Each structure stands twice: as C-alpha cells, then as structure tokens.
Amino acid sequence: MTLASLTRPWAPMSYGFLDASARREIRRKTLKAIAVPGCQMPYASREVPIARGWGTGGLQVTLTLIRPESRVKVIDQGADDSVNAASLRRFLARVSGATGTPDTTRATIIQSRHRIPEERLREDQILVLQVPNPEPLRPVEPNMSVARQMHADADYSRLWLILYEQIVRSGRVMQGASYPALVNGRHVMTPSPIPRWDLPKLHMARHLTILSAGREKRIHAVPPFTRVEPLVFSDVPYRVEDHAGLTCDRSGLRGYFMNEIPQEDGSSTHELSDSHLGIKAIHRAEGSGAGPAETWYQDGEFRQ
Incomplete structure (x- = not known):
C-alpha cells in the first residue's frame, strides 16, 4: 500500500x-x-x-x-x-x-x-x-x-x-x-x-x-x-387572487396569475408571471411548438 x-x-x-x-x-x-x-x-x-x-x-x-x-x-x-x-x-x-x-x-x-x-x-x-x-x-x-x-x-x-x-x-x-x-x-x-x-x-x-x-x-x-x-374559518372560505378575468398582453392567455405592468399614460397591462408558459403559448400560436402542458388552473379555477 x-x-x-x-x-x-x-x-x-x-x-x-x-x-x-x-x-x-x-x-x-x-x-x-x-x-x-x-x-x-x-x-x-x-x-x-x-x-x-x-x-x-x-x-x-x-x-x-x-x-x-x-x-x-x-x-x-x-x-x-x-x-x-x-x-x-x-x-x-x-x-x-x-x-x-x-x-x-x-x-x-x-x-x-x-x-x-x-x-x-x-x-x-x-x-x-x-x-x-x-x-x-x-x-x-x-x-x-x-x-x-x-x-x-x-x-x-x-x-x-x-x-x-x-x-x-x-x-x-x-x-x-x-x-x-x-x-x-x-x-x-x-x-x-x-x-x-x-x-x-x-x-x-x-x-x-x-x-x-x-x-x-x-x-x-x-x-x-x-x-x-x-388555515380558514368554516364560514369564510379560502380565496385566491382574482385573476380569472385578466389577459396576458403578450401571449393572449387568460385565467392565470398575472403581473401588472404600469404604463406611461397611467393605465396598466398584464403579463403572465410564469414567463415560459407565455412563450409556449406564443410558439403554439405561431405553429412552432406544441404549447403548454396540463395546468393547475383553467380560466381562473383550480382543478384537482
């Protein structure tokens, strides 16, 4: 040795x-x-x-x-x-x-x-x-x-x-x-x-x-x-953020968690927080990808 x-x-x-x-x-x-x-x-x-x-x-x-x-x-x-x-x-x-x-x-x-x-x-x-x-x-x-x-x-x-x-x-x-x-x-x-x-x-x-x-x-x-x-009380149900009616300005997807983007004129637009989900949606719209996989939420409603 x-x-x-x-x-x-x-x-x-x-x-x-x-x-x-x-x-x-x-x-x-x-x-x-x-x-x-x-x-x-x-x-x-x-x-x-x-x-x-x-x-x-x-x-x-x-x-x-x-x-x-x-x-x-x-x-x-x-x-x-x-x-x-x-x-x-x-x-x-x-x-x-x-x-x-x-x-x-x-x-x-x-x-x-x-x-x-x-x-x-x-x-x-x-x-x-x-x-x-x-x-x-x-x-x-x-x-x-x-x-x-x-x-x-x-x-x-x-x-x-x-x-x-x-x-x-x-x-x-x-x-x-x-x-x-x-x-x-x-x-x-x-x-x-x-x-x-x-x-x-x-x-x-x-x-x-x-x-x-x-x-x-x-x-x-x-x-x-x-x-x-x-932790919730039986008579006060748990509520998530109300983003069901918001549409992503870049990808066109709606019903997901969004980021608010302030604009110079005082208004605001919204963009998907999950950035790659938006990229997948854009690729699908352009015909160059399969698009997003199954998601937790659909139109703002959680799916078990």
Whole structure:
C-alpha cells in the first residue's frame, strides 16, 4: 500500500460545490423533514457564492440533489431569464455538469423563488422552494424557544387570532404571500412567499416539495400526496387572487396569475408571471411548438 493509493488527485472543489459532509447532512435532514411533513429541521447552512437571503437554502438543497443527468429549471418570481435565475442556473450547470432548461415539463429539479409553475408537476420532479422566513409563528411569538414549544403542543391559536382580526377589521383575510397552512393535519408551515394562488398546488400533489431557508438554517418538506390545508374559518372560505378575468398582453392567455405592468399614460397591462408558459403559448400560436402542458388552473379555477 502506498500513500498515493490512499489519496485522490487534487481538485479545486468537490462535485456540486458542497463537500461530502455538507451533502450528507442536508440529505439526512431532508429525509427527516419528509418523514415529518411540515416540521422544521435545523441544519448547518454552509457558505455558497451568493448572499444570504438570495436563495442560499434552496441552492444548497439543489446542489445536494443534482446529478450530471439532471435537468434544472430555476425561477425567480415566475421568470427564467432574470439575473438571479440565470446566474443560479449557470452556476449549477458549471459545478455539476447538469443541463439547464426553462421548460417545466423537461426539468427534473425546479428551484423557485416566490412561485410554483402553472404547469402540473409529475412524480419524477422535485420542487425546491427558497424560503426567507420558515417560521409561521414569528409574527406572534418572536422568542423562537417559545415558538418551538408551541409547535410541539400544536398551539396555533395566535395565528387564528390574527386571521380573525383581519376579518373583523377588513371584512376578509388580508394575508397574501406566505399564507399559513396545516400540513398533514399536524404542523403549520409558511410555504415561502408564494402567493395564495399557488398554495392549492401543494395539496395532494404528486411531486415532492422541499423548502429550505439558508439564513435561518431550517428545512421542511411536503411529501407527495400530503394534505396541505390553508388555515380558514368554516364560514369564510379560502380565496385566491382574482385573476380569472385578466389577459396576458403578450401571449393572449387568460385565467392565470398575472403581473401588472404600469404604463406611461397611467393605465396598466398584464403579463403572465410564469414567463415560459407565455412563450409556449406564443410558439403554439405561431405553429412552432406544441404549447403548454396540463395546468393547475383553467380560466381562473383550480382543478384537482
């Protein structure tokens, strides 16, 4: 036996950027998070070449899951071509050899900030959501030790009180993004800053969803076919954003989540938040593509 046989050739970095110890820990904590849906699992968040608060948690999970044969889609508020999304996708391809794709149906790993794609995800796809604040009890209990005890006791009465106060003051629930949801009938989670429009997409979904907060060092997950129920009163039903009557100015699609684009004359137009869905619709209209796949919503109505 020689010393050379016990060592490896020097390399500037490990495969997938993270070292083996970091990947092993994140995999273990992810498995624990899947075993207890909605429960936050602490982990030692590593340094990655982006600032904390810009998706370090999601990036670490993706780096742990990625393989050379993976096809990765990165979304920033619905867009694939933003600076953040393009930079992360290029970094992931460079350190792993994986292929980047803007097509939801072709991707095996989808890392997203603020949105879930409009096209339905399959069993063989993994959704990784970047989460700035994973603790739903923080607005009502700033002491995290007390908040952990409240989770252990399933004591979410203060969250119900906040929703009740919103109804009394405004006549409806005003909570927009990060709407609290009960996972598997046990733990309440905040599903990242996705809009209310996207929350029904997690209920009994076929795909695995992993939510990771790098700055807060927490991972939680929603396994396939798991109940995700927004906190609502029996006489005040859950309502998503009313975008059913809006039409995308570029693609002509309607009934999906839209971004409002202010115009110089004071008016506004609307554009699909899911940018690649609009591109597919344009290609179909031009006869150069098959068009979008099956979507969660049809004419503004969610389809199970």
